[in-house]
Amino acid sequence: MFDLKKEIRKWKKSLHKYDVFEDGLIADLELHLRQAYEDQKFTGLDDEAAFLKALKQVGKAENIAAEYSKNRLAALNRRSPFRPGRFMPALVLNYIKTAFRTIRSQKGYSLINIAGLAIGLTVCMLIILWVVDEWSFDRFNTTADRIFRVYKDESSTQRNSTSALTPPPMAEALKQDFPEIIKSTRFGYWQRHLITYKDKQFNEIGHMHVDPDFFEMFSFPLVKGDPETVFSDPYSVVLTEKTAVKYFGEEDPIGKTLTVNNSFDVLVTGIICNESLNSSLEFDLISPFEILLKESIGEDNADNWGFNSFGTYVLLEESASAEDLNQKLIGYLKKYDEEDPDELALQPLTDIHLFSNLGHDLRNRGDIKYVWIFSALAVFVLIIACVNFMNLTTARSANRAREVGLRKVVGAKRPQLIRQFFGESVLMALIALVIALFLVEFLLPMFNSLSGKQLTSAWKDKPSLLLIFISLALITGLLSGIYPALLLSSFQPIRVLKGIMRSSGSNSLFRKALVIFQFSLSICLIIGMFIIAHQLHYIRNIDLGFNRDHIIHVSMHGELHDKYETIRERFLQNPNVLHVTASMALPTNIQSSPGTPMWEGRPEDAVMEIKSDFIDYDYIETFEIPLVEGRSFSREFSTDLETAFIVNEEAVRRMGLEKPVVGKKFGFWSIDGHIIGVMKDGHFQSLHHKIEPLVFKMFPAWLRRFYVKIRSDNIPSTIGALEKTWDEMNLGYPFEYRFLDEDFDNLYRSEARLGNIFEAFAALAVFIACLGLFGLASFTAQQRTKEIGIRKVLGSSTSRIVALLNQEFLKWIALANLIAWPIAYFTMRTWIQKFAYRADIKLWMFILSAAIALVVALITVSFQTLRAARANPVKSLKHE
Amino acid sequence: MAASTRPIILAILSKGDDYGYSIIQKVKDISGGQLEWTDGMLYPVLQRMEMDGLIKSQWKLSGETRPRRYYTITDKGCIELESELKSWRSVWHALKQLTEPLPAQK
Numbered sequence: 007m008f009d010l011k012k013e014i015r016k017w018k019k020s021l022h023k024y025d026v027f028e029d030g031l032i033a034d035l036e037l038h039l040r041q042a043y044e045d046q047k048f049t050g051l052d053d054e055a056a057f058l059k060a061l062k063q064v065g066k067a068e069n070i071a072a073e074y075s076k077n078r079l080a081a082l083n084r085r086s087p088f089r090p091g092r093f094m095p096a097l098v099l100n101y102i103k104t105a106f107r108t109i110r111s112q113k114g115y116s117l118i119n120i121a122g123l124a125i126g127l128t129v130c131m132l133i134i135l136w137v138v139d140e141w142s143f144d145r146f147n148t149t150a151d152r153i154f155r156v157y158k159d160e161s162s163t164q165r166n167s168t169s170a171l172t173p174p175p176m177a178e179a180l181k182q183d184f185p186e187i188i189k190s191t192r193f194g195y196w197q198r199h200l201i202t203y204k205d206k207q208f209n210e211i212g213h214m215h216v217d218p219d220f221f222e223m224f225s226f227p228l229v230k231g232d233p234e235t236v237f238s239d240p241y242s243v244v245l246t247e248k249t250a251v252k253y254f255g256e257e258d259p260i261g262k263t264l265t266v267n268n269s270f271d272v273l274v275t276g277i278i279c280n281e282s283l284n285s286s287l288e289f290d291l292i293s294p295f296e297i298l299l300k301e302s303i304g305e306d307n308a309d310n311w312g313f314n315s316f317g318t319y320v321l322l323e324e325s326a327s328a329e330d331l332n333q334k335l336i337g338y339l340k341k342y343d344e345e346d347p348d349e350l351a352l353q354p355l356t357d358i359h360l361f362s363n364l365g366h367d368l369r370n371r372g373d374i375k376y377v378w379i380f381s382a383l384a385v386f387v388l389i390i391a392c393v394n395f396m397n398l399t400t401a402r403s404a405n406r407a408r409e410v411g412l413r414k415v416v417g418a419k420r421p422q423l424i425r426q427f428f429g430e431s432v433l434m435a436l437i438a439l440v441i442a443l444f445l446v447e448f449l450l451p452m453f454n455s456l457s458g459k460q461l462t463s464a465w466k467d468k469p470s471l472l473l474i475f476i477s478l479a480l481i482t483g484l485l486s487g488i489y490p491a492l493l494l495s496s497f498q499p500i501r502v503l504k505g506i507m508r509s510s511g512s513n514s515l516f517r518k519a520l521v522i523f524q525f526s527l528s529i530c531l532i533i534g535m536f537i538i539a540h541q542l543h544y545i546r547n548i549d550l551g552f553n554r555d556h557i558i559h560v561s562m563h564g565e566l567h568d569k570y571e572t573i574r575e576r577f578l579q580n581p582n583v584l585h586v587t588a589s590m591a592l593p594t595n596i597q598s599s600p601g602t603p604m605w606e607g608r609p610e611d612a613v614m615e616i617k618s619d620f621i622d623y624d625y626i627e628t629f630e631i632p633l634v635e636g637r638s639f640s641r642e643f644s645t646d647l648e649t650a651f652i653v654n655e656e657a658v659r660r661m662g663l664e665k666p667v668v669g670k671k672f673g674f675w676s677i678d679g680h681i682i683g684v685m686k687d688g689h690f691q692s693l694h695h696k697i698e699p700l701v702f703k704m705f706p707a708w709l710r711r712f713y714v715k716i717r718s719d720n721i722p723s724t725i726g727a728l729e730k731t732w733d734e735m736n737l738g739y740p741f742e743y744r745f746l747d748e749d750f751d752n753l754y755r756s757e758a759r760l761g762n763i764f765e766a767f768a769a770l771a772v773f774i775a776c777l778g779l780f781g782l783a784s785f786t787a788q789q790r791t792k793e794i795g796i797r798k799v800l801g802s803s804t805s806r807i808v809a810l811l812n813q814e815f816l817k818w819i820a821l822a823n824l825i826a827w828p829i830a831y832f833t834m835r836t837w838i839q840k841f842a843y844r845a846d847i848k849l850w851m852f853i854l855s856a857a858i859a860l861v862v863a864l865i866t867v868s869f870q871t872l873r874a875a876r877a878n879p880v881k882s883l884k885h886e
Numbered sequence: 887m888a889a890s891t892r893p894i895i896l897a898i899l900s901k902g903d904d905y906g907y908s909i910i911q912k913v914k915d916i917s918g919g920q921l922e923w924t925d926g927m928l929y930p931v932l933q934r935m936e937m938d939g940l941i942k943s944q945w946k947l948s949g950e951t952r953p954r955r956y957y958t959i960t961d962k963g964c965i966e967l968e969s970e971l972k973s974w975r976s977v978w979h980a981l982k983q984l985t986e987p988l989p990a991q992k
Contacts, residue, residue, distance in 0.1 A: 037906070
């Protein structure tokens with residue numbers, strides 16, 4: 007019996023073989039077939055015949071399908087049937103909602119992600135503040151690009167020697183001789199001054215002397231006084247606001263007088279506000295240079311071209327070129343002193359703070375190397391934070407897979423999804439930015455003490471800085487979002503929705519690589535930290551060849567110099583005082599003298615650079631410098647004061663003198679004498695330098711500071727007693743002393759600072775890396791909950807499960823060590839090269855770093871794995 | 887598929903909305919039953935024309951119990967029909983001139 011329904015179903019089934027036949031199209035054809043069938047029946051055919059006729063009339067499915075295929079191809083070639091709009095506000099809202107929902111539903115992970123990013127950003131922002139500050143030095147001067155410092159190149163007589171110190175007549179001479187120099191000033195001081203106002207008395211090291219052009223060249227703002235007239239009287243002084251408050255408090259300082267060295271008065275004519283200005287020129291008081299000539303160095307030195315003690319700064323005309331002027335300066339010094347072999351050169355003002363490497367340079371300069379090191383560290387920490395983000399997001403990607411699948415099914419295209427996930431990572435980064443801004447505010451004081459800066463949260467009044475921070479956050483967001491966005495958007499909806507979501511091998515390999523990378527960086531930082539600390543320890547404990555302990559030193563300036571003998575005698579009466587002596591330079595930093603000394607049997611062309619200091623009796627004894635030959639300066643030999651020299655072993659070696667050296671002729675500074683003693687080589691400079699030839703000579707007129715060696719017990723009471731003695735003598739100067747070992751530590755302050763900063767960065771890097779590891783461990787533990795449950799049911803112990811789970815992580819850390827060790831070794835070896843005396847880089851530093859990384863990682867991971875292993879298997883196996 | 891199919895369908899629809907079965911009947915009528923393709927082949931053509939924006943379709947319940955997809959000619963379809971007619975006329979004109987004996991040969 008013919009069954010129409012069945013036949014039609016059969017026919018439809020045959021159509022379904024062709025995938026072009028969508029349901030709607032089949033409906034069209036079915037209707038057609040039915041009508042044709044009815045029409046055929048109408049002509050009198052029976053059911054079956056009518057159906058066959060109708061089928062024939064409709065035609066072969068094959069042919070129709072072919073036509074439909076052509077249409078589909080044409081459609082594909084032309085355009086997609088559905089094209090979503092570029093911007094869909096409704097969808098954006100949905101994205102934001104989804105993002106927040108994800109953050110909320112995965113609180114732990116989101117917290118780790120945001121915390122990591124926030125710490126990374128905080129570090130970066132602090133460093134940016136620091137770099138901006140370093141970079142801003144001297145740039146507040148409106149003519150900064152036209153101001154140059156003139157320095158001396160002494161390489162014709164001493165290798166690689168330069169000096170920032172120039173003679174007094176040079177500034178004016180340059181202005182006269184070169185029309186392109188429109189302004190010039192000297193800048194310098196001779197010795198510290200005792201400044202008195204009523205009952206207030208301070209030793210001022212920052213009393214600088216300049217020429218009147220100074221105020222027209224530099225843009226230091228005068229809050230009081232007129233820049234054109236402040237120096238019309240040579241006996242005048244301009245104070246910084248801070249100094250003004252120190253002496254005058256609330257009073258108006260203008261018109262008041264300050265007494266210098268109890269000998270002459272200066273009138274306060276102006277107040278400078280330089281608190282917030284970064285200047286390489288540091289001063290607390292400035293007076294005209296003329297005072298210095300009249301009161302300290304003598305007016306006859308105004309034309310002394312050999313008196314190299316001051317800085318010289320020039321302002322060039324707008325059209326002038328520094329290069330041309332540099333050319334013209336060749337041989338210039340010969341014009342004033344035919345025998346002067348040195349050359350002059352210009353250094354841009356803006357280079358002084360970060361790029362200058364001149365001899366006798368200004369204090370408190372920065373170093374471009376540290377700018378680079380710090381920036382690199384900041385980038386490292388940020389990268390670690392970004393890696394964290396990538397790692398955790400991809401680890402959790404399975405959770406988002408269904409969402410991706412569904413979005414794709416309802417028409418989302420891959421670029422849209424990529425944008426969505428980028429948006430999410432940027433959102434996270436922006437949240438982190440807000441937290442980071444608070445953190446920066448909170449951490450600034452700590453960072454300041456670490457870096458020795460006075461940074462303020464400057465972005466509040468500098469929108470450009472805030473803009474930099476925001477772009478930093480955006481870049482961070484995009485950077486950390488790249489991989490997750492590409493990965494998540496690549497999911498195939500059919501696989502995802504069917505539930506065949508397995509983290510692919512390459513994905514987990516990538517995550518492992520990320521963790522290894524993070525830990526490599528962290529381990530590098532830890533190793534760096536150890537090597538720096540070790541080197542500093544080595545330097546501090548190296549045998550210097552002299553004893554610096556329990557020695558205080560006091561500057562002798564003004565009238566103090568003349569009273570030295572009296573002070574010495576009075577101090578020596580104290581039973582706790584062992585020695586009193588004096589010298590020109592601090593034993594931590596004895597400098598070279600120009601010229602080559604004369605010695606017995608010196609070849610004509612011999613050149614020897616030699617460090618020198620002028621000292622007093624008992625110097626050798628005070629510092630316990632061992633003598634290998636001869637004796638120290640003694641009052642019993644009247645000639646010692648005039649013609650005696652003491653040299654070190656290195657000098658003897660370089661001069662090639664045969665033993666006995668004592669009694670050999672030696673001459674320096676046009677003084678002919680002989681060697682009375684040879685001392686053992688000692689480090690009278692920072693350990694960045696090798697031991698060089700050294701000569702000591704007595705020269706009472708040039709003594710600048712005296713030293714008091716006291717007994718090691720009861721130091722405070724001894725110093726109290728000395729203070730009392732000092733006051734009794736009515737010297738008119740306050741008793742200001744320093745311990746010598748403090749000065750010694752100052753030599754390595756920048757290294758110590760680097761060490762501190764490395765410690766901080768290493769700790770942060772390890773912390774962020776651990777955050778990531780923590781997240782990954784808990785993820786892994788969660789992924790393997792069932793496995794752990796089954797293992798427990800089958801009798802595995804908690805400790806074995808922990809070991810099993812930890813094993814994998816520990817393998818990664820081991821690999822990270824393998825990568826980090828050579829990198830750290832070669833980087834740190836380069837750093838340590840700049841010390842002439844180096845501690846060995848020891849294997850234990852590497853092993854200890856590895857151990858630290860391992861232990862920290864182990865603790866982090868175990869925290870999670872232990873919890874997973876302890877969980878009741880009933881719970882984990884109950885479901886499904 | 888003959889090149890004439892599309893203009894013919896457009897011409898049919900320009901007289902009023904119609905559905906697939908009815909359209910094919912009319913095509914058969916005017917071509918005197920001389921159709922070299924089966925009914926089913928009409929539907930891909932209709933789909934393609936709809937894709938091209940010449941016609942549009944809509945399911946309707948037209949008095950009877952059976953729903954039908956009715957096709958309507960669009961403005962674009964009307965313009966297309968015009969230009970088709972124009973080119974067909976010019977082809978017809980050309981053919982006519984070529985097949986008529988030239989006066990000189992008379």
